[in-house]
Amino acid sequence: MNKKTVLSALSIVALAGTVAFAGTAPRSGIPGSIHDMTQYGALGGSDPEAQQGRVCAYCHTPHHAITEGNDYLPLWSHTVTTQTFTPYASATIDANIDPTTMMEGPSKLCMSCHDGSVAVDTHYAFNGGKKLQQDDNLFSTPAVGQNGNLSNDHPIGFIYDDADGGVAKGPATGDPTLGSHTDGKDEWIRTKSAKYAGSNLTIADRLWVSASQGGKPIMTCATCHDVHNKKNQDAVGATNYLLLASNTGSALCLSCHIK
Incomplete structure (x- = not known):
């Protein structure tokens, strides 16, 4: 996944909102969508982004971007979470998930709002006041990954495709021809060449090339x-x-x- 693609792919479960946002048109862009942070600000008149409707500024900046460490930070202006995350765990999952690397790529940026540790209207020098775990008319559901707990959320950070040493064994279309099961492979998960329903995008288009896993594609929030x-x-x-x-x-x- 290249940077241009990922800049359009930085998220996990969308911010919970009011009925006012329920009909937001798909594919209509950020303004007015549930990721338009100007609708959530608690900073009032001190927030120039909300005053001027600069919806991009809550995550991105053309100058003086955050560049700390080797994280994926595309002209980033939002405080990055420092949580340590506990990955999904189940007797039915064959994938290996390393909690120290599972947030590679866009996932860590998504969690910088969605784990509830950083206010969504935090940006530049402004410390925001609206955290996702607040139970009010803007954020009526709890954060995903609150206190770093992702043990009961869809797994991320694992190598996806069988061809790369991952779990998905295919096929891209139709049902599998079942042989003996191989540990660490799942005949009932489509390979990365499969397309999303109703789209020409493939799963491969939305996987992150992981530096820590030798350049192999992993699943992220943006998948x-x-x-x-x-x-x-x-x-x-x-x-x-x-x-x-x-x-x-x-x-x-x-x-x-495949079900």
């Missing part, structure tokens, strides 16, 4: 979500969760999982 509301396929009139396939009939799940 399911499109933070910029340009490529998502949520049904018109439904809650726009910025999904890369519709949630109707669990089409997003079935883009990868």
